[in-house]
Amino acid sequence: MIEVQHLLNSRQMAEFVARGFLRFEELVPAEINEAVMRDIDRQAIKGAPAGTPLSQCYAGTAIRRLLDLPAVQGLIQSLVGEDPLFDHDAVHVREPNEGKAQGLHADSIIDLRTHFDIQLMYFPHDVPLEMGGTLLLPGSHFRRVNEMDVAAYQNMRGQIPMVCKAGTLLALHHGIWHCGRQNKTDRRRYMFKLRLNPAVRQLRLWNTGDLDASYRARREIHAGLDRDGNVQDILSRREPWFEAASGRLEIVNRIKLWRFLTGDSDFDVHYWLGRLENKPA
Amino acid sequence: MASIRQQVLTLYLSTSALDSRVLGWSIYDGTGAQAHTTGDSDSPPYETGLDALRDGWRLLQLPVLIPPYPGEEYSTSFMKYGFVFEKLEDTGA
Numbered sequence: 455m456i457e458v459q460h461l462l463n464s465r466q467m468a469e470f471v472a473r474g475f476l477r478f479e480e481l482v483p484a485e486i487n488e489a490v491m492r493d494i495d496r497q498a499i500k501g502a503p504a505g506t507p508l509s510q511c512y513a514g515t516a517i518r519r520l521l522d523l524p525a526v527q528g529l530i531q532s533l534v535g536e537d538p539l540f541d542h543d544a545v546h547v548r549e550p551n552e553g554k555a556q557g558l559h560a561d562s563i564i565d566l567r568t569h570f571d572i573q574l575m576y577f578p579h580d581v582p583l584e585m586g587g588t589l590l591l592p593g594s595h596f597r598r599v600n601e602m603d604v605a606a607y608q609n610m611r612g613q614i615p616m617v618c619k620a621g622t623l624l625a626l627h628h629g630i631w632h633c634g635r636q637n638k639t640d641r642r643r644y645m646f647k648l649r650l651n652p653a654v655r656q657l658r659l660w661n662t663g664d665l666d667a668s669y670r671a672r673r674e675i676h677a678g679l680d681r682d683g684n685v686q687d688i689l690s691r692r693e694p695w696f697e698a699a700s701g702r703l704e705i706v707n708r709i710k711l712w713r714f715l716t717g718d719s720d721f722d723v724h725y726w727l728g729r730l731e732n733k734p735a
Numbered sequence: 736m737a738s739i740r741q742q743v744l745t746l747y748l749s750t751s752a753l754d755s756r757v758l759g760w761s762i763y764d765g766t767g768a769q770a771h772t773t774g775d776s777d778s779p780p781y782e783t784g785l786d787a788l789r790d791g792w793r794l795l796q797l798p799v800l801i802p803p804y805p806g807e808e809y810s811t812s813f814m815k816y817g818f819v820f821e822k823l824e825d826t827g828a
Contacts, residue, residue, distance in 0.1 A: 555773040589774040598812045607747065607814065608761035609776050635774040695758045698749045700811050707811065 460528030461661040467532065468688040471711050474595030474627040482520055482576065482621035489516035490578045494545055494644055501543040508650060509537045529625055532660035533572050534652040541571060541649035548586055548637040556634040557605030564600040565628060568714045569656060575624040576646045577616065585643050586635030587616035593693035595629035596707035604631055612694035657717055670721050689723045740765035742822040744792055746784050747814040751800060754785040759814055766824050784818050792820035
């Protein structure tokens with residue numbers, strides 16, 4: 455059982471619900487990064503059949519040591535439970551001096567669940583801008599698209615190229631649009647990806663000790679946005695690429711996921727759902 | 736005519752109005768002078784669709800407004816307001 459201080463807090467969970475990812479800079483120590491790079495070179499990273507409990511995967515390897523880091527265990531448990539199921543892994547490679555980037559896409563196929571998988575993206579070496587980095591589009595995880603359907607979108611306001619130091623880890627909602635950016639250096643770029651499925655109901659799995667009674671209190675609608683980083687504030691922030699009208703629906707999508715994750719069926723942000731649910735008999 | 740090549744610009748706007756803000760953009764250049772790809776720019780070529788018209792781009796297609804399918808009123812998917820433009824360039828080839 456992981457100690458509570460290693461679990462995510464409610465603001466981090468709200469960030470995940472709103473933006474579809476959490477980013478942890480230089481979380482993995484250098485000795486694991488170096489060991490993973492050696493394993494990549496030797497093609498020694500071996501996954502497991504889909505559906506295997508994660509606790510039974512990667513025994514005795516550097517990836518196991520990464521997964522056993524308390525902070526990594528804490529974020530995994532907070533998002534998909536203590537012992538999620540291994541789905542698949544992959545060492546993604548972007549070759550030197552590529553002619554173009556990968557097309558923007560969501561992984562797997564169109565997915566209608568409220569339950570979500572996570573994808574851990576681990577960067578075992580430094581990634582400067584000219585090396586590309588994985589590109590991700592914050593807040594795209596609720597959009598119902600089928601894989602490369604969105605490859606026509608070359609650039610979007612607010613897109614994030616993963617420029618990072620070795621040991622950085624991303625935890626993504628499975629629906630996030632992303633791609634491998636063009637690698638303009640003369641070195642190969644590596645990223646290790648691991649998809650995990652929940653094995654338990656995703657209900658208050660994080661440290662909810664910070665959810666006091668006031669966090670869900672209704673606010674005056676036209677009082678302006680809160681900017682103190684509370685849960686309602688985080689869930690109401692628009693991404694720069696949101697259309698004026700669809701951006702409102704994205705906030706509704708977040709409210710629905712927050713209700714699912716907390717079991718709080720009346721939770722609302724700016725009365726977007728409360729208004730529609732008011733149906734006097 | 737053999738030396739005329741098409742450049743195609745798609746702008747994804749904030750609303751169905753052509754003078755609304757550019758949120759996303761894609762460029763394909765038939766002249767071969769430029770090679771654009773995913774994630775190669777953080778700033779749009781124009782602030783609005785109208786700015787592209789003023790710079791000489793010809794509008795080829797504007798988005799058709801379709802009511803939401805019943806039961807899908809609250810779901811989101813593709814960018815709704817993609818405007819397609821072209822320029823014809825003489826490459827002299």
